[in-house]
Each structure stands twice: as C-alpha cells, then as structure tokens.
Amino acid sequence: MSGGRPRVALVLASSTGGVGRHVRSLAEHLVQSGHRVDVHGPAATEELFGFRAAGAGFAPVEIPARPHPVRDAAALAALRRRLRAERPDVVHAHGLRAGLVAAAAGRRPLVTTWHNLLMGENARNPLLRGLERVVARSADITLTASDDLVARVLRLGGRDVRPSPVAAPSLPVPVRSAAEIRAELGEGDVPLILAVGRLHPQKRFDVLVDASVRWSAAVVLIAGTGPEESALRRQAAALGAPVRFLGHRSDVAELLAACDVAVMTSDWEARQLFAQEALRAGRPLVATAVGGVPGLVGDGARLVPPGNPDAVAAAVSALLADPSAARELAERGAKVAAGWPDEATVAASVAAVYDELVGAEPVTGLPV
Numbered sequence: 195m196s197g198g199r200p201r202v203a204l205v206l207a208s209s210t211g212g213v214g215r216h217v218r219s220l221a222e223h224l225v226q227s228g229h230r231v232d233v234h235g236p237a238a239t240e241e242l243f244g245f246r247a248a249g250a251g252f253a254p255v256e257i258p259a260r261p262h263p264v265r266d267a268a269a270l271a272a273l274r275r276r277l278r279a280e281r282p283d284v285v286h287a288h289g290l291r292a293g294l295v296a297a298a299a300g301r302r303p304l305v306t307t308w309h310n311l312l313m314g315e316n317a318r319n320p321l322l323r324g325l326e327r328v329v330a331r332s333a334d335i336t337l338t339a340s341d342d343l344v345a346r347v348l349r350l351g352g353r354d355v356r357p358s359p360v361a362a363p364s365l366p367v368p369v370r371s372a373a374e375i376r377a378e379l380g381e382g383d384v385p386l387i388l389a390v391g392r393l394h395p396q397k398r399f400d401v402l403v404d405a406s407v408r409w410s411a412a413v414v415l416i417a418g419t420g421p422e423e424s425a426l427r428r429q430a431a432a433l434g435a436p437v438r439f440l441g442h443r444s445d446v447a448e449l450l451a452a453c454d455v456a457v458m459t460s461d462w463e464a465r466q467l468f469a470q471e472a473l474r475a476g477r478p479l480v481a482t483a484v485g486g487v488p489g490l491v492g493d494g495a496r497l498v499p500p501g502n503p504d505a506v507a508a509a510v511s512a513l514l515a516d517p518s519a520a521r522e523l524a525e526r527g528a529k530v531a532a533g534w535p536d537e538a539t540v541a542a543s544v545a546a547v548y549d550e551l552v553g554a555e556p557v558t559g560l561p562v
Contacts, residue, residue: 200283201281201283202224202231203233203280204217205286207258210392212467213288213309214239217239217288218243223542227541233253236254257295266295283552285301286307287304304332305337305548307337307358307360308336326350331352336352336354336356337547338357339465341357360465361540375448386453386454388449389414389418390449392420393423398482399426401503403433408504412514414435417440417449418440418443456479457481459482459506462500463484465490466481473531478527479495479527482498482500491527494530496513496523
C-alpha cells in the first residue's frame with residue numbers, strides 16, 4: 195500500500211476519445227486521494243491525455259486496437275515486466291484489448307471496465323467473441339458503462355459484474371460568444387447542427403450526412419477525425435450535403451454554445467460523452483435510442499431509431515421549426531444532467547472497488 199491507499203495499475207489500449215479521457219480522469223482523482231497510480235498504454239495516449247501531468251506514472255505498452263500476434267506478444271511482455279517491477283495492489287484494465295493483455299499478464303486482483311460492444315463484422319468474428327469470453331471470465335470484478343453490457347458479460351461467464359457510470363469531463367466555460375464562433379465559421383444566421391465524435395462506422399455519421407439533405411436551410415458541423423473521414427467526405431460531396439468537417443477541435447464548449455441542435459446517430463453507445471456534454475451545456479439533443487443512451491438521457495433528449503435518416507431529419511426539423519419546444523427539451527436535458535455523478539463521484543466508486551478487493555479502509559471521499 196502507498197499512503198494507506200492501494201497502488202493501482204491502469205491499463206488501456208489505443209484510444210483517442212472516451213476511454214482515454216476516462217482513464218485520465220480516474221488517474222487524476224485517485225492521485226489526489228493518495229493512491230499511487232501507474233498508467234500503461236500506447237505512447238500516443240500519454241501525448242494526447244497527459245497522464246503524467248495528472249500525477250500518475252506512465253510506461254508505454256503498445257497494445258494495438260486490433261489483435262496482432264506479434265504486437266500483442268510484445269505488449270504482454272512489456273506489461274509483465276512493468277507489473278513485476280511495480281507490484282501494484284490492483285490492476286484495472288479498460289476495454290477488451292487491454293483486458294486481454296492484462297489478464298494474460300497474470301497480476302491479480304484484476305478489474306476490467308467494458309466501455310464498448312463488439313459491432314458489425316467484429317460481432318461475427320469468432321476470434322473476437324472468444325477473446326470477449328476470456329476477458330469476462332478472467333476479471334475478479336467487471337465494471338460496465340451500461341446495463342446492457344452487464345447482461346452480456348454475465349452471459350459470457352463473468353463472475354461479479356456491476357454497472358459503473360463513466361462521467362464526461364466538465365467542459366470549460368466558453369470564452370467566445372456564439373456570434374464570434376459563427377463569424378469564425380462564416381455561417382451567419384444559418385441554423386447549425388453539431389455532432390462530435392470519432393469518425394468510425396459505429397458512430398454512423400453517414401446517417402447524419404444523409405439526413406442533412408432533407409433540411410431546407412441548416413448546416414451540419416462534424417468535429418472529429420477517424421478512419422471514415424474520406425468516405426464521409428465523398429458521401430457529402432456526392433449528395434451535395436450541407437456538411438462541414440471541422441477535424442479535431444478543442445473548443446467543443448464553444449461549438450455547443452453556437453449550435454442550435456446537437457445530434458448523435460450511433461448504432462450503439464454506453465454513456466456517450468458528447469450526449470452528456472450537450473445536455474450539460476443546455477442544448478437540445480437528438481440521439482439514437484441505443485445501448486445505454488435511453489437510460490442516460492431519460493426525457494431530456496429526442497430519441498430516434500438507429501440507422502434511420504428520415505427519423506433524424508424529422509426530429510431535427512421539428513426542433514428548428516419550434517424554438518419553444520427546443521428550449522423546453524434543452525431545459526429538461528439540463529435537469530437530467532444535474533442528476534448524473536461527476537468525475538470525482540465516479541472515481542470514488544471505483545476506488546471503493548479497489549478497497550473491497552484488497553481489504554483496505556474505504557475511501558470516504560475524493561477531492562473534486
């Protein structure tokens with residue numbers, strides 16, 4: 195133990211979004227409460243999320259996003275060396291890939307957090323389904339970001355499986371006005387529809403691009419990068435869609451302040467971070483009724499079926515045509531968001547899991 199608190203090893207694979215942000219948040223709050231924390235993941239995650247700046251140790255372990263025998267073996271060897279040297283009291287792996295490597299490394303007790311569901315071709319891949327089963331059965335305690343993941347891990351043989359919310363980091367207060375953001379974008383008074391996320395097939399930005407041609411006067415802003423960017427740009431050009439690709443943005447709070455409606459079109463999400471950001475910012479949200487989203491947003495968003503551009507277009511058009519309804523939806527959403535646990539509360543609940551496993555005196559509170 196370090197300072198009366200368990201020493202924790204946090205493990206993650208390649209990440210550019212929600213998983214990395216969650217691990218960064220956990221590391222920061224755990225360090226503040228007296229835990230010694232070491233993060234193990236690809237060097238690019240340290241560059242992007244700054245675990246050392248949060249007070250944690252960091253060791254590069256290049257766990258790839260997809261199974262790769264040679265790279266997985268190298269990652270496993272590196273993680274084993276680090277865990278033998280550090281002798282953490284608890285290993286906590288985030289995601290299927292990190293969970294597999296951490297399980298093979300053999301250090302116990304092991305906590306895994308499931309952030310995502312296998313989608314599309316991955317869901318039909320027998321190798322990946324087998325890896326899911328190994329991860330589910332290897333963990334002493336499994337935490338999941340949504341209730342449907344609890345059921346899945348239990349079906350796969352998980353022993354102690356618990357829902358555990360993932361809180362979106364608080365956005366900074368905008369320093370520029372909505373008018374200034376609109377002027378920068380050159381869109382004037384045109385209604386703005388905002389979507390933020392990794393340009394990945396699961397996010398179904400193609401549905402949003404398709405829906406956008408059904409609006410008579412509105413511009414869609416898509417902030418993010420990813421493997422689908424080229425295909426989405428080609429789709430938008432072919433349709434003549436009013437879509438602007440903004441790339442990676444660090445000013446999401448200001449983009450939200452300037453937009454009229456926020457949209458999420460994913461095929462599946464647990465506790466989608468942009469949905470949380472939109473409701474906290476008091477923006478009306480249209481979102482697909484998938485995974486953990488309905489339970490997350492309650493009556494604070496307009497829910498539509500996945501993969502349905504017509505439904506997305508109709509929901510957005512209705513909000514643009516009725517500012518009063520849009521305002522009422524945004525107010526309900528802000529009330530829902532006020533009841534969500536913040537990052538400090540989430541970190542405290544995770545720390546209690548560590549204490550349970552190692553028999554430490556429970557943490558009564560973590561610094562906010």
